[in-house]
Amino acid sequence: MSENNKATEQAAPAKPKRPKPKSMIMLNEQTAALAENTRKAKEKGEKIGWSTSIFPQEIPEALGLYIQYPENVGAGIAARKQADPYLQTAEGPLEYNNDICSYAKINLAYAEAMNEGGTLVMPDFLLVANNICNQVTKWFENLSKTLNIPLFMIDTCYNSEDYVTESRVKYIRSQLDQCIKDLCEFTGKEWDEKRFIEVMDISAKNKELWIRANELLANEPAPMNGFELFNYMSTMVCNRGKASTTEILTQLNNEIDEHLKNGTSTYPVEQQYRIFWDGIACWPYLGHNLRTLKQYGINMVGSGYVKAWALDYESNDLDGMAKAYSYCPANNNNMSTFIKRRADAIKQFNCDGVIFHINRACKVMDCQQLEAHRRISEITGVPYVGFDGDQADYRNFSEAQFETRIQGLVEVMKARKEAQNNG
Amino acid sequence: MYTLGIDIGSTSSDAVVMRDGRDIIAASVVSLGAGTIGPQLAYEKVLKEAKITAEDIGGAVATGYGRKTCDYAAKDLSELTCHAKGIHFLIPTARTVIDIGGQDAKVLQIGAQGQLMNFAMNDKCAAGTGRFLEVMAKVLNVKIEDMGSLSMKAKEPVSISNTCTVFAESEVISQLSSKKDIADIAAGIHRSVAKRVAGMAMRVGKQPDVAMSGGVALNAGIVKALEEELNTSILVHPYCQLAGAIGAAMAAWEDIREEGKG
Numbered sequence: 001m002s003e004n005n006k007a008t009e010q011a012a013p014a015k016p017k018r019p020k021p022k023s024m025i026m027l028n029e030q031t032a033a034l035a036e037n038t039r040k041a042k043e044k045g046e047k048i049g050w051s052t053s054i055f056p057q058e059i060p061e062a063l064g065l066y067i068q069y070p071e072n073v074g075a076g077i078a079a080r081k082q083a084d085p086y087l088q089t090a091e092g093p094l095e096y097n098n099d100i101c102s103y104a105k106i107n108l109a110y111a112e113a114m115n116e117g118g119t120l121v122m123p124d125f126l127l128v129a130n131n132i133c134n135q136v137t138k139w140f141e142n143l144s145k146t147l148n149i150p151l152f153m154i155d156t157c158y159n160s161e162d163y164v165t166e167s168r169v170k171y172i173r174s175q176l177d178q179c180i181k182d183l184c185e186f187t188g189k190e191w192d193e194k195r196f197i198e199v200m201d202i203s204a205k206n207k208e209l210w211i212r213a214n215e216l217l218a219n220e221p222a223p224m225n226g227f228e229l230f231n232y233m234s235t236m237v238c239n240r241g242k243a244s245t246t247e248i249l250t251q252l253n254n255e256i257d258e259h260l261k262n263g264t265s266t267y268p269v270e271q272q273y274r275i276f277w278d279g280i281a282c283w284p285y286l287g288h289n290l291r292t293l294k295q296y297g298i299n300m301v302g303s304g305y306v307k308a309w310a311l312d313y314e315s316n317d318l319d320g321m322a323k324a325y326s327y328c329p330a331n332n333n334n335m336s337t338f339i340k341r342r343a344d345a346i347k348q349f350n351c352d353g354v355i356f357h358i359n360r361a362c363k364v365m366d367c368q369q370l371e372a373h374r375r376i377s378e379i380t381g382v383p384y385v386g387f388d389g390d391q392a393d394y395r396n397f398s399e400a401q402f403e404t405r406i407q408g409l410v411e412v413m414k415a416r417k418e419a420q421n422n423g
Numbered sequence: 424m425y426t427l428g429i430d431i432g433s434t435s436s437d438a439v440v441m442r443d444g445r446d447i448i449a450a451s452v453v454s455l456g457a458g459t460i461g462p463q464l465a466y467e468k469v470l471k472e473a474k475i476t477a478e479d480i481g482g483a484v485a486t487g488y489g490r491k492t493c494d495y496a497a498k499d500l501s502e503l504t505c506h507a508k509g510i511h512f513l514i515p516t517a518r519t520v521i522d523i524g525g526q527d528a529k530v531l532q533i534g535a536q537g538q539l540m541n542f543a544m545n546d547k548c549a550a551g552t553g554r555f556l557e558v559m560a561k562v563l564n565v566k567i568e569d570m571g572s573l574s575m576k577a578k579e580p581v582s583i584s585n586t587c588t589v590f591a592e593s594e595v596i597s598q599l600s601s602k603k604d605i606a607d608i609a610a611g612i613h614r615s616v617a618k619r620v621a622g623m624a625m626r627v628g629k630q631p632d633v634a635m636s637g638g639v640a641l642n643a644g645i646v647k648a649l650e651e652e653l654n655t656s657i658l659v660h661p662y663c664q665l666a667g668a669i670g671a672a673m674a675a676w677e678d679i680r681e682e683g684k685g
Binding site: 358373374383385386388396397398400401403404405407408411412415416419 | 488491500501502503504526527534538539540541542544546547626
């Protein structure tokens with residue numbers, strides 16, 4: 001009988017909970033330290049910043065500024081199922097539209113009405129890079145106006161070509177130079193070129209370690225449950241230029257190597273299907289999504305999302321940095337780049353199927369994703385399924401619809417495997 | 424050996440008893456879906472009609488929205504695979520299957536052995552689903568089963584939005600207020616559903632033969648509108664409403680054979 005035999009499910013004994021790996025403990029400590037250190041810095045009168053998730057963090061890090069990331073905090077609030085009052089406040093008294101980004105709704109509600117005792121310390125300035133989307137520009141502009149604080153922006157441009165043009169590199173580079181000057185002037189900090197190079201070196205090292213950890217999942221069976229990378233990702237979002245991140249990622253790589261050596265995996269059941277996950281995690285239902293996939297032995301071995309923070313440039317090359325922040329796997333690249341990155345990854349990780357999260361919060365992503373479904377499937381020959389969800393608004397997801405689509409994908413993947421095995 | 428397939432949908436429960444995966448011995452359709460007594464009634468009715476008891480059933484598979492709630496089924500399968508198997512049994516030449524269910528509309532691409540090769544489903548929106556048709560029938564004050572014959576009398580079908588059930592409902596009310604012919608409105612509603620589903624069919628690729636599955640296939644107005652949108656003829660089997668349950672009963676038979684008991 002097949003993998004979804006009910007009798008087998010019922011007979012399976014409950015497994016004891018696996019202890020947290022050291023790298024995860026280190027990650028949690030780092031997260032707590034960032035919040036605590038930022039709070040203390042604010043108390044001492046330091047200027048605190050909020051930043052979009054793929055801003056050139058090397059600049060504020062070199063200046064020794066304390067930066068927090070509303071998207072990351074919004075994801076945490078959603079994953080802990082605490083988003084409802086924020087969403088209601090944003091759409092109610094604050095009069096924001098239901099259709100805007102759910103991270104924005106949570107953060108705008110937090111900033112304007114609900115920040116008492118929260119993880120985010122109220123900011124004195126804002127950092128915006130629009131490589132992830134253009135809605136962040138309006139979101140942070142609203143914050144800037146409401147809180148009456150300055151906004152420092154890097155316009156990373158949209159790449160209609162498959163590369164970043166020379167003129168765009170110059171344009172973004174000049175903004176980086178200006179941002180350094182403006183931040184020094186606003187915060188009163190002195191620019192230290194040596195420290196900047198040191199931060200770039202650390203960031204480059206962290207990028208290498210992050211890519212390595214991701215790519216080790218190309219092994220079969222994968223040594224890790226791919227959903228765990230969604231958690232580790234926060235170290236790259238919030239602390240990409242810090243030495244503590246090097247320690248966490250070194251530890252993580254060591255743990256994965258150990259699994260490879262022993263032929264073990266953190267994936268809790270036998271891995272029967274390898275899938276590529278496109279789009280941000282559906283944070284409010286992460287546990288449900290994982291349980292559903294686990295039921296069929298599906299491991300997410302590749303993702304277009306987690307590698308967005310692997311910024312690739314040579315240390316002390318500001319033109320290279322400008323290019324990297326424009327060309328990272330975010331949402332400001334054209335359709336052919338979008339498709340090529342995914343098709344390459346699906347092949348690299350030898351995926352049996354693709355799950356597209358049609359993220360109702362992220363219109364820019366959805367806009368090109370539907371056409372990408374078709375073209376990626378044509379290139380790779382791999383079946384796919386799309387499901388409606390939302391990165392942080394729990395109201396935009398149906399468990400039953402997700403389960404049916406995943407079961408359908410499994411049945412297609414199974415039929416294809418059987419057809420291959422039978423020649 | 425007898426096998427049982429039950430399709431527990433959101434609006435109806437359909438059960439079928441088959442012998443040796445070949446012959447349909449009995450079938451039942453109850454217009455009550457998941458979470459009601461419908462599935463139990465369909466089960467009892469089909470056993471009675473087949474003149475057998477639960478002990479005579481060699482294997483059972485559940486499908487549909489309520490498939491996880493069926494205690495006596497040894498396993499559950501998605502309605503995608505079951506409709507593929509069921510339509511292959513009824514219409515072996517079918518390679519594209521359109522199923523408009525209560526909450527899901529789907530287009531399946533199936534192989535020569537009835538295996539599911541690819542599929543597309545509606546997004547979370549109810550437009551283009553059976554529920555959409557129910558809402559519209561209520562607004563028109565027409566029985567859902569009469570919508571098809573009514574729309575066939577249309578002379579000038581009106582235009583109805585295909586993007587949102589709520590907007591479409593307002594449009595229908597507005598058309599009624601402006602004294603548009605009810606048959607023309609019904610045809611417009613069917614065209615709206617057909618446009619939505621045709622988009623999915625184009626994504627999957629409409630390989631001939633194209634067949635329709637599920638209860639909505641009994642609505643001649645929808646079939647006609649889909650034929651016009653897809654510019655192809657659509658095959659409809661008299662047992663189309665039972666296709667999911669037939670597929671489930673066949674899956675139960677295949678499992679028994681795999682285990683060497685059949």
